[in-house]
Amino acid sequence: MSSHGTDRTDRARTVGRGLGTGARAAARGVAGAGRVTGRMSRTIGRQARRAAGAQGAEQSGLNRLIYLHFFNTAGDAAVAISLAGSLFFQVPSGEARGQVALFLGLTMLPFAIVAPLIGPFLDRFSHGRRWAIGATQALRAFLCWGLASAISGESSPWLFAAALGVxxxxxxxxxxxxxxxxxxxxxxxxxxxxxxxxxVSGMVGAAVSAPLAGLASLAGPEWSLRYAFLLFVVATVCAIRLPQAVDSSAGEGTLVLREDDSRPTTPRGRIRTPIPPAVAFALRANCGPRFLSGFLLMFMAFLLRENPPESGLSAEVLIGLVVGAAGLGNALGVAAAALLKKINPSVTVVLVLVADAAAALLAALFYGVVFLALLGLTAGLAQSLGKFCLDATIQRDVPERVQASAFARSDTALQVAWVLGGFIGIALPLDPARLGLAVAFAAVAGWAVFVLGGRAQAARPRRTPAA
Structure with missing residues (x-):
């Protein structure tokens, strides 16, 4: 063999050895990075489990509900990201509003009518609540899979029905x-x-899931829905694995949402407890922020698409700003709940109600990006902080044997307020933009007057007729 051939062979062997060494080093680096990532993931997982089970939460089973809520909120975030880029932006606005309004009336209003029966219905069954919670997760998993097929096919008569079903x-x-x-x-x-x-677990779930859902949606909105499907499947398993104490109603009674209901027991012998005046006041005050929350969700989704403020930003960016501000407000409300020992809940529920009305008025008078974001921030803060104040009032004034009934029934009333707000948000015209916001202000301000007027009337001493 010639010297040139020998040199080429030696160089090839040298290059080969170099590549082999580099490949082994890269493999070791990848393996090392994988081990580091794995250790970090296990550490984070252990810390999360330790936090969820701290202070007796693991023994009582509260940590399982925390895991469930984490996956539930993570799935909701994935659905919201997918629908924001498909349901509201791939269908003509007029057609979308008509279909959403139709299905809102056919689907959500019957739910609002039937919702007060959910608690008493579940109380009749020894294993109703765990399976009812699991059913809400399983239904969303099924609908998300169906939605993924409908969106990828670009048209389906059941698209809006499935979205509103979720x-x-x-x-x-x-x-x-x-x-x-x-x-x-x-x-x-x-x-x-x-x-x-x-x-807090829900906030963490949304924060972790939103970027992952956003990455999945880059391949198409159907992939973020399939990701949500997996999350709801896990949530279904978590619901079924909740402790049996969730199904127990031993020693409990039923809270009556009418202060003048004096019947002592239910037909099944459960003790009736009329709602305390402070709880009734806090519940009525909370209906205002819930109404505004439902209104803004439906109204803003179309308003910012059809009649956006002059800012040069796209509709998607504007909706993201308002939704992000609402999420920030919700987080601030959770953080502010730590101050509940230092503030009066009955005063706070009034303040958040008035703040909602003021923010809606500013948005109507000065229609622009800043004031719409301020409205979203205020609405998120008011809804979150008001609900914590209601919880504190129930915990303080309602006997323990009926607290479960109080929470279930108060949440039902708040969901009804949310549904009514959403329906009005769909029904209102989008032009001029200030009209819808003015209606929202009038509704919340009028409700505030009603709530405060009722409180003042209840505080007046009643005159007894002369003998």
Whole structure:
């Protein structure tokens, strides 16, 4: 062999050895990175499990509800991201509004009528609540899979029905979960603290899931829905694995949402307890922020598409800003709940109601990106903080034997307010934009006057007729 051939062979061997060494080093680096990532994941997982089970939550089973709520909220975030880029932006606005309004009336209003029967219906069955919570998750998993096929096919008569079915199931989950929390309280826990911990897990779930859903949606909105399907399947398993205490109603009674209902027992012998005046006041005040929340969700989704403020931003970006501001407000409300020991809940529910009305008025007078974001921020803060104040009032004034019933029934009333707000948001015209916002202000302000007027009338001493 010639010297040139030998040199080429030697160089080839040298290059080959170099490549082999580089490949082994890269493999070791990847393996090392994988081990580091694995250790970090296991560490984070252990920390999350330790936080969820702290202070007796593992013994009582509250940690299982925390896991469930994490996956539930993560799935809701994935659905919201998918529908924001498909349901509202791939269909002509006029057609979309008509279909959403139709299915809102056919699907959500019957739910609002039937919702007050959910609690008494579940009380008749020894294993109703766990399966009811699981059913809301399983139904959303099924609908998300169907939605993925409908969106990928670009047209389906059941597209809006499935989307609103997911929304209704989410609200039904809120009602059923409210009855589960009081049954899983660790020793020394208050309901406010337990609800706060569950809410924090939901915020973490949404924060973790939203970027993953956004990445999946880059391949198409159907992939973020399939991702949501997996999350709801896991949530279904978590619901079924909830402790049996969720199904127990031993020693409990029924809270009556009418203060003048004096019947002592239900037909099945459960003790009736009229709602305390402070709880009734807090519940009425909370209906205002819930109404505005439902209104903004439906109204803004179309308003910012058809009649956006002059800002040069796309409709998707504007909706993202308003929704992000609402999410920030919700997070601030959860954080502010830690101050409930230092503030008066009955005063706070009035303040958040008035703040909602003021923000709606500013948005109507000065229609622009800043004031719409401020409205979203205020609405999120008011809804979150007002609900914590209601929880604190129930925990303080309602006897323990009827607290589960109080939470379930109060959440049902709030869901009805949300549904009515959403329906009005769909029904209102989009032009001029200030008209719809002015209606929202008038509704919330009028409700505030009603709530405060009722409180003042209840505070007046009643005159007894002369003998």
């Amino acid at each position: 929304l209704v199931s989410s609200k039904a989950y809120g009602v059923t979960r409210a009855a589960a929390v009081p049954r899983l309280l660790p020793q020394g826990f208050t309901l406010v603290k337990a609800n706060g911990r569950v809410s």
